[in-house]
Amino acid sequence: MKPFCTLRSNLRNAFLFSLISLALSSSALQAEGAASETVHLRGGVFRLTGTMANSTALSGADGTLLVDSGQNETEAKAMLAAIQTAGLGPVDYLVNTHRHYDHVAGNAVFGSGGAAIIATPSVRESLATNPILPNVPLLPSVALPSICFDKELTLFFDGEVVSLYHPQGPAHTEGDLVVYFRHADVLATGDILFWGMYPYIDPAGSAPGMATALREVAAMIDGNTIVVPGHGPLTDRKGLLLAADMLEDVSQTVARLAAEGKTLPEIIAAHPSARWDEAFGKGFMSPDNFVQLVYNTLPANTGKAK
Amino acid sequence: MTALHASGKPDARLPTFNTVPREFIRKVFVFEEEEKAVKVTVMNPSFGAIFTLIVATLFSPGLCLGLQMKPDVIYASNIRGNVYLFAGPMANCVALMGKDGTLLVDSGEDAAYAEGMQKALNARSSEKPRETRPDPAVRLVLLTHKHFDHVGGNEFFAKKGATIVAQENVRTEMLDGGGVPSDVLPTTSFKEELVLHFADEEVVLQHYDIDGAHTRGDTVVFFRKANILCTGDLFLNGMFPHLDARDGSNVSGIVRSLRRAAALINDQTIVIPGHGAISNKKEMLGYAFLMESLNNTVTGMIDRGMPLEKILVANPAKEFEPYFGTLKLTMFGNDYQSDPDTIVRMIFQCYKGGASSGKTK
Known part of the structure; x- marks a missing residue:
């Protein structure tokens, strides 16, 4: 079993999670009352609407495979209803792209319905030992991934x-x-890609790490691939590479300024993300908050409490 | 039920516990010395393990594989915890039973045997009190490799809704066979490691990225809580390895895989070989060690340009015969043999067949 990073600072995470929740819940991404619909993408692959994070489904003769289970059980039940309404088969597999609450909170709904949950080993480890949000109970065992690769x-x-x-x-x-x-040539990226907005970065992650992962994944696909980001509208390989460029550029600039001895407020004041704000700066994450996140997750700063 | 013809029997002349010929051990080393391989210092600490191995193999059902079982009586032996062994007329299959269903390691040689295993599981389930009764329905079938005596029951279990899991090369190799019904193929394929959480057990599947061992898709299955390791055919208790150049087989890959698998386990681990009696870590490593010695000897002869005929005359595996060489059986019209000539032929063919079959260091 590989070691994994636990949440470093519950306070900081609480702040960031609430920041995401507030920003996204006021946006068009989340329909109040959590109604969901299936939208056909290509082949047997569908997108589900009405959830905070993007969920994708594959359906056919064997049943349904769902990617990510929603930010709460209400969303999960709405997705389940949408899948049933569309006449798709029972959910046999649920895949968690990562451990964040907006992708796993509905696990129990599908797990108790008989779905086998698949994730990386560190996701199971984290969900089994840490609450997905501050002050909520641990997920029940039926919500834990049972297939870990x-x-x-x-x-x-x-x-x-x-x-x-x-x-x-x-x-x-x-x-x-x-x-x-x-x-079907459809790629669901999970949150290594936010499209049309600056991304959230977990304290265990980093902007250059996200860029590296995006470039690795870009090699798997081509120009015709439909790319479903973790948050935001559909995009393609070009969009995915643009996000990688942005992450690399901003993190390099921030790292250079930090190496020159600039403090965080000075770095923010220098607007290192200015050239990307038109494309990415209009989402839930303001350019200043994003620069702060990039700064916090620089290798030199990840140990410091903020 | 498949007819089995076993022409080998435990040899009455085999030495007993008190008369294991020490020269057996010594001669292995002498052979090495003759090959000018400086191995003796490495070997000395392993004497105990080898001795254990020899003693164990004397009593191993592997010696008389195919004679032990009446094919129409298929019995699930409780090994430890909720893990059961089907010590089959051919391959060993292992079941893990839980309240949400049963997980099976290898599916047996054919549908009839699979059905027999299912009946035995049902019987095991019904003997438990109602409140703790496990569900005998097979949900997952994990394959240790592609050979028919380990995958023959796939279709039977898949048609009842089981998911078949294997290393990705297993699916590719099975497809290469052509005309395979889709119910037989693994539908979940992993590359190097997969961990399943099933029936309160942590089930670890590992494939060692080595260029061919017994096949190109060998997987060991480790039940971490029960502390039981299933080796598949990387370890055949009481038999020489079975090699096939078409499968990319080589002894050094088998030896390296067994040593990697040994890192998962400890002295309390029950090791279930692909064929033969249940075993332990020491015997498994002793087997790896003996086979490494034999492989180095034979490949050394090949490297020096000896033709197969001359190697057979030199008979480098002769000393192993009482322990690994008494098996001959016919399965589905194919002869399977474990004897000194056969293993030398196999090593020769596989060594000639691929550049990857080098000596182990």
Whole structure:
């Protein structure tokens, strides 16, 4: 079993989680009352609407495979209803792209319905020992991943070849995975990619790590691939590489300024992300908050309490 | 049920516990010395293990594999915790039973045997009190490798809803066979490691990224809580390794895989070989060590340009015969043999067949 990074600072996470929640819940991403619908993408692959994080489903003769279970059980039940309404088969597999609450909170809904939950080993380890949000109980055992793979897992399901791949990390967290539906040519990235907004970065992750993971994943796909980011609208390989460029550029600039002895407020005042704000700065994460996150997750700063 | 023809029997002339010929051990080393290989210092600490191995193999059912079982009586022996062994007429299969279903390591040689295993599981389940009764329905089948005596029951269990899990090369190799019904193929394929949490047990599957061992897709399955390791055919208790150039087999890959697997386990671990009696870490490593010595001897002869005929005359595996060389059986019209000539032929063919079959260091 590999070591994994526990949440370093509950306070900081509480702040950041609430920041994400507030920002996203006021956005169009989350429909109040959590109604969900299936939208066909290509082949047997669907997207589910009405959830905070993007969920993707593969459906066919063997049943349904779902990627990520929503930010709470209400969202999970809405997705389950949408899957049933669309006449898709029972959910046999649930994949967690990483351990954050907005991707795993609905696990019990599907786990108790008989789905086998798949994740990287560190996700199980984390969910079994840490609450997904401050002051909430641990997830029940039926919500824990029961199939944990190290690097690569391939499912032959519904006539589709589903590649689950753990890119080199830490990236967004220490245990991210992407799901690539090979025949349909659809890639669900989880939160190594936020599209149209600056991303959240877990204290265990880093901006350069996310860029490295994105480039690794970019090699698996081509220009025709539909890319479903963890948050935000659909994009493609170009968008994925643009996000990698942005992460590299901003983290290099921030690292250079920090090496020159600049303090965090001075770095923020220098607007190191200025050239990317048009494309990424209009989401839930303000450019200043993003620069702070990049600064906090620089290798030199990850040990410091903020 | 498949007819088995076993022409080998435990040899009445085999030495007993008190008369294990010390020269057996010595001669292995003498052979090494003759090969100018400086191995003796490494070997000395292993005497105990080798001795244990020899003694154990004397009493091993592996010696008379195919004679032990009446094919129509398929019995699930409780090994430890909720883990059961089917000591089959062919491969050993292992079951882990829990309240949410049963996990099986290898599916047996054919549908009839699979059905027999299912009946035995049902019987095991029904003997438990109602409140703790496990569910005998097989949900997961984990394959140690692609050979028919380990995958023959796939279709039977898949049709009842089981998911078949294997290393990714197993699926590729099975597809290469052509005309394989999809119910037989693994539907979940991993590369190097997979961990399953099933029936309160942590089940670790490991494939060692080595260029061929028994096959190209060998997987060991370790039940961490029960402390039981299933080796598949990397370890055949009481038999020489079975090698096939088409499968990329080589002894050095088998030896390296067994040593990697040994890192998972301890002296309390029950080791279940692919064929033969249940065993332990010391015997498994002793087996690896003896096979490494034999492989180095034979490949050394090949490297010096000896033709197969001359190697057979030199008979480098002769000393192993009483312990690994008494098996001959016919399965589905194919002869499977474990004897000194056969292992030398196999090492020769596989060594000639691939550049990867080097000596182990």
